[in-house]
Amino acid sequence: MAAEAGFTALLTLINQRQQQCKSFGWRLPIWLQSADNTDNLLLTGILQQQQKADIFWLGEAVPGVSGASTGSAEPSSATGVEKNLQFIQRKNQLLGAECDVLVINAQQGIDWDLVAASAGCVKAGGLWILLSPAAELWLQQPNHQAAKLRSYPHPQASSAFLKFWLNQPEQNNWLVCSNNALIQDLSFPAANSNNSSNTNKNQVVALPSPYLSVDQQQAVQGIFKVLSGHRRRPLLMTAHRGRGKSAALGIAAAELQHQGKTSLAICAPHPDSAAVALAMAKQHLQQLSPGAELALRFWPVDVLLAEKPKLDLLLIDEAAAIPTPQLQQLVAHYSRVVLASTEHGYEGTGRGFLLKFQPYLDQNCPGWHKLQLQQAIRYAADCPLEQLIFQRFLLATEYQQPEYQPKQPLQLQLLPQQQLGQQPLLPQIMALLSLSHYQTSITDLWALLDNPALQLFVLMQQQHLLACAVISIEGELPAELSQQIYQGERRVQGQLMAQSLAFHLACPEVACEKMARIQRIAVSPSLQQQGIGSAMLQLLHSHFSQAGFALLGSSFGCNSPLLSFWQKAGFVAVKLSQQAEQASSEPSVLMLQPLTPVLCSTVDKLQQQFRQQLYWQLADSQRQLAAELALQLARPPAEVLSCSERQQLSLFSAGNRPYELVEVLLLHWFNQHYQQVPIEVAAIFVKKLWQKHSWNQLKVGHQGKQALIRQLQQAVSVH
Numbered sequence: 141m142a143a144e145a146g147f148t149a150l151l152t153l154i155n156q157r158q159q160q161c162k163s164f165g166w167r168l169p170i171w172l173q174s175a176d177n178t179d180n181l182l183l184t185g186i187l188q189q190q191q192k193a194d195i196f197w198l199g200e201a202v203p204g205v206s207g208a209s210t211g212s213a214e215p216s217s218a219t220g221v222e223k224n225l226q227f228i229q230r231k232n233q234l235l236g237a238e239c240d241v242l243v244i245n246a247q248q249g250i251d252w253d254l255v256a257a258s259a260g261c262v263k264a265g266g267l268w269i270l271l272s273p274a275a276e277l278w279l280q281q282p283n284h285q286a287a288k289l290r291s292y293p294h295p296q297a298s299s300a301f302l303k304f305w306l307n308q309p310e311q312n313n314w315l316v317c318s319n320n321a322l323i324q325d326l327s328f329p330a331a332n333s334n335n336s337s338n339t340n341k342n343q344v345v346a347l348p349s350p351y352l353s354v355d356q357q358q359a360v361q362g363i364f365k366v367l368s369g370h371r372r373r374p375l376l377m378t379a380h381r382g383r384g385k386s387a388a389l390g391i392a393a394a395e396l397q398h399q400g401k402t403s404l405a406i407c408a409p410h411p412d413s414a415a416v417a418l419a420m421a422k423q424h425l426q427q428l429s430p431g432a433e434l435a436l437r438f439w440p441v442d443v444l445l446a447e448k449p450k451l452d453l454l455l456i457d458e459a460a461a462i463p464t465p466q467l468q469q470l471v472a473h474y475s476r477v478v479l480a481s482t483e484h485g486y487e488g489t490g491r492g493f494l495l496k497f498q499p500y501l502d503q504n505c506p507g508w509h510k511l512q513l514q515q516a517i518r519y520a521a522d523c524p525l526e527q528l529i530f531q532r533f534l535l536a537t538e539y540q541q542p543e544y545q546p547k548q549p550l551q552l553q554l555l556p557q558q559q560l561g562q563q564p565l566l567p568q569i570m571a572l573l574s575l576s577h578y579q580t581s582i583t584d585l586w587a588l589l590d591n592p593a594l595q596l597f598v599l600m601q602q603q604h605l606l607a608c609a610v611i612s613i614e615g616e617l618p619a620e621l622s623q624q625i626y627q628g629e630r631r632v633q634g635q636l637m638a639q640s641l642a643f644h645l646a647c648p649e650v651a652c653e654k655m656a657r658i659q660r661i662a663v664s665p666s667l668q669q670q671g672i673g674s675a676m677l678q679l680l681h682s683h684f685s686q687a688g689f690a691l692l693g694s695s696f697g698c699n700s701p702l703l704s705f706w707q708k709a710g711f712v713a714v715k716l717s718q719q720a721e722q723a724s725s726e727p728s729v730l731m732l733q734p735l736t737p738v739l740c741s742t743v744d745k746l747q748q749q750f751r752q753q754l755y756w757q758l759a760d761s762q763r764q765l766a767a768e769l770a771l772q773l774a775r776p777p778a779e780v781l782s783c784s785e786r787q788q789l790s791l792f793s794a795g796n797r798p799y800e801l802v803e804v805l806l807l808h809w810f811n812q813h814y815q816q817v818p819i820e821v822a823a824i825f826v827k828k829l830w831q832k833h834s835w836n837q838l839k840v841g842h843q844g845k846q847a848l849i850r851q852l853q854q855a856v857s858v859h
Contacts, residue, residue: 147320151185157315157326162265165520168326169268169314169528173275180205182320183243183271190241195225196234196261198254199245202271206243231257232410232461238263238518246272249285252301252533253582259529260381260482264519274318279303283590289583291593291612291634301589304561308532313524326524350391350424353515356384362511363392363478367401367453371475373507376459376497378481382526384517385480389455390420392478393436396453397421398428402435403452407444407470409461414438417457441466448473458482459497465720468500533582539571541666542604550672551600552679561589565598569608576662584610584660593634594659597683599676607663607676614638615655615691622648637693640730644715645746653690653739656680661694677709685735691743692733697726700768706731713773714746716754718761727765729773751775758830767823770830776811793857799849803829806852813859821855824848 154170161168172182184205187195197206206225228234234257242262244255250272262268272278282296290296316324351357359377366375379385393404408414421436436455441462444454451474459467459479471477479497501508515521530536555563563569574580588594588610599607615638617625624630625639626648632639635651642651658680663673684692694711696702697720703713711731721728734743754762755774762770781789785805791797792806799806810817810825817825827833828848835845 143320147182147185150182150317150320150322151189153322154186154315155189158265158267160328161326161524164328164522165264165516166523167262167264167266167268167519167525169270169525171270171272171314171316173272173278173316173318180271182317183269186267186269187241187243190267193224193240193266194238195241195243196228196237196239196258197225197243197245198228198258199243199250199271200248201227202245202247206245228254228258230254233412234258234261237261237412238416240266241269242267243269243271246270246278249283251285252305252586256529256533256535256582259525260518262518262525264523268525275306279306286586286590288633289587290591291614292632294592297590297592299590300557300561301586304589305532307561311527311531313528313531350420350427352384352387352517353513355379355513355515356388356391356517359385359388359511359513360392360395362509363388363453363455364396365509366476366478367396370507372505373509374471374477374479374501374505375509375511376479376481376501377511377513379513380516381482382516382518383513384515385482385513386414386416386457387420387517388513389417389457389478389480390422390436391424393417393421393453393455394424394428394434397425397432397435401452403450404436404455405439405444405449405451405453406436406455406457407439407441407462408457409441411438411440413458413461417455441470445469445473452476453478456480464497464500467497468504471501471505534567534570534585537567537571539568539575539664542601542606542664544601544604544606544664544667544670544672546670548601550606550675550679552676552683553598553600554683555596555598557589557592557595560596565605568605569596569598572605572608572662572664573610573660575665577660580660591634595656597676597680599672599679605664606667607661607672609658609662609676609680610660611680612636612657612659613655614657615651615653617642617651619648619652622651625651636695637691637730637732640695640715647742647746650691650739650742654688655691655693656684656689658692658694673705674709681710681733681735690734690736690739692735693731695728695730697721698729698769699726700766700772703729703769703772707772709733712743712747714743714750716750716762716765716773718757727769748775752777755830758826759832763831763833765831767826767831768819770826771814771819771822774830776814776830779808779811781805781808781812789856793853795853799852806856809856809859816859817855821851824851825855 158168180202183202187205231254239261240263242258244250259268273281279302280298283299283302284296286299287296312324312327315322315326347354347357362375362377366373377385377388389406393406396404406414406417418436418438422434425432425434445466454470454474454477456462456467456470456477456479458481460481467479516523519526560566570585573584588596593613595611595613597609597611598605612634614635617635617638621630621632622642625632625642626646628643637655637657638651642648661673661676681692694706698716711733713729713731715730717728720726732743732746734740751773752775755776758765758770758774788797788802789805789809792799792802807829810829814822814825824838827838835848838848
């Protein structure tokens with residue numbers, strides 16, 4: 141009876157805390173831990189109190205709780221919530237989505253990246269429930285979800301990331317229960333405290349319907365300006381989750397339709413990503429024009445690019461999850477565009493989107509506008525769940541630009557992985573990585589702590605963090621395994637460079653050597669172009685040479701400046717992907733630097749083979765490769781021109797011989813002189829003679845065939 145009374149009292153307390161959180165505009169974080177399955181009963185009781193709630197579920201189903209059952213074909217209905225429950229397995233299911241309750245079943249493993257991304261979906265007054273073993277047992281268990289980030293041949297082990305996550309300074313920002321007993325309550329502000337949530341509420345009350353924040357109102361006004369202002373000045377809106385950017389798109393669409401604009405479209409990576417905007421547009425339109433049919437239509441990105449309908453305004457939600465080349469095509473075609481993107485610390489691709497897309501807008505859309513929504517909509521700004529997520533995933537850290545003394549020495553330090561979770565520099569390192577790379581996510585932090593193959597180096601000067609590098613230790617594969625990879629029979633995880641050497645480059649013997657791959661190298665933004673990155677590469681070269689490694693390498697999305705940086709540091713390209721990476725919109729290049737004399741000739745041979753092969757691929761699989769990269773990477777065959785052939789080219793340069801009669805001679809001439817031709821004209825030669833593009837494909841602005849030929853004639857006359 142006492143146990144039953146205690147259980148009932150705990151359920152009552154949780155319900156009271158939920159109501160209190162609702163009054164503050166908060167979400168209630170709850171951690172249910174147990175040595176057995178007793179807290180499943182508590183979870184069942186909690187969910188039974190949420191009968192009309194929309195529930196997201198992460199992790200494996202729990203019999204009798206989440207619609208799963210044992211020994212029966214029919215789902216269990218112990219909680220009665222199955223109709224409103226959705227299992228979440230991928231990030232794209234979360235874009236623009238909302239729920240009342242989020243349950244994370246970590247008893248059999250946990251995907252930390254998905255956990256961080258999903259927390260922003262919970263609405264004010266909702267519940268965030270973490271179900272796990274007791275802390276002591278949880279820390280000893282391997283996380284099977286971590287298998288996707290551990291490199292071969294390292295086995296599963298207990299999670300250093302979990303230890304780091306649980307050992308963050310406690311701020312009483314969640315309610316913790318163990319074996320149906322409360323062991324930590326949630327902290328609430330004093331009754332007379334003038335906290336930020338009250339301030340937030342006062343601001344909301346003063347706003348006209350349907351706006352829920354000043355930021356949201358300004359966002360809608362910004363969208364109006366895109367339509368009424370100068371053409372080709374898109375608006376880019378960024379925000380953390382829960383700031384109302386998707387709703388702002390819907391409000392603006394309804395208002396514009398009410399004003400007579402009916403050619404409106406919204407696209408997103410997935411229909412679910414546009415659901416909030418469409419629902420808000422429909423709801424607000426009924427307030428403005430009851431019975432009116434919504435003009436705003438959802439278009440899949442590929443269909444929109446294929447059909448290119450005439451539009452008054454194009455809205456793009458969750459733009460960061462759309463490949464950059466497609467975004468560029470949309471912005472190039474439509475003159476009035478609004479892009480919205482989630483930016484949640486370094487979670488997902490939001491920060492990377494800014495890194496990659498802002499330069500494109502700067503170059504192609506001068507006068508474009510940027511707006512950041514900071515005020516929370518789904519919940520108050522001081523919500524304990526947001527504090528919990530930001531604190532434990534290091535999402536709130538701003539990178540502090542360091543001081544740099546050019547004449548002072550630099551120190552390269554390897555941070556031991558065993559102590560990395562307690563390293564005071566870790567928050568700054570993650571902030572620097574997020575600023576410097578387009579794909580930094582929670583998984584990177586997770587992998588740094590839980591993948592034994594990764595090493596983290598920092599470049600310091602008088603206690604200041606100037607740069608960092610993430611290194612993957614690879615190679616030393618057994619000879620039999622290397623042969624199996626070479627023959628296409630096996631693949632192993634986390635051995636990108638070794639596998640490429642064995643399979644793509646047909647050097648299985650090299651995969652048996654000890655090698656290091658530079659996954660990331662990040663330099664403080666204020667210190668770039670000052671030789672710090674090059675200095676760090678030199679120090680890494682020395683470190684791995686002294687440690688007995690045979691090979692140093694890197695693989696990355698390749699562009700001309702990056703390629704020049706690595707080439708200057710002594711790395712040579714040996715492989716280039718035939719398609720652009722989705723994340724970077726650039727082809728991926730593999731570059732190597734031998735660390736032992738034995739491998740120098742092997743790497744040189746691989747480079748020569750690659751350069752010659754790339755030349756012949758330019759007319760086929762590499763026809764879309766940027767001309768600058770083709771000039772830097774390809775090696776054309778040398779053909780000696782006869783005296784008669786040189787005379788024909790002289791006649792061509794003087795305008796006395798048509799292009800068609802000297803096309804092959806021009807190819808031979810350019811193959812000899814391509815390094816001396818100015819880049820702008822060399823690009824024409826590359827596209828026409830190496831990549832076999834038509835004259836129509838080569839037209840730039842008003843330059844037609846004859847104008848392009850005159851540039852070729854002038855180049856030949858100079859040499």
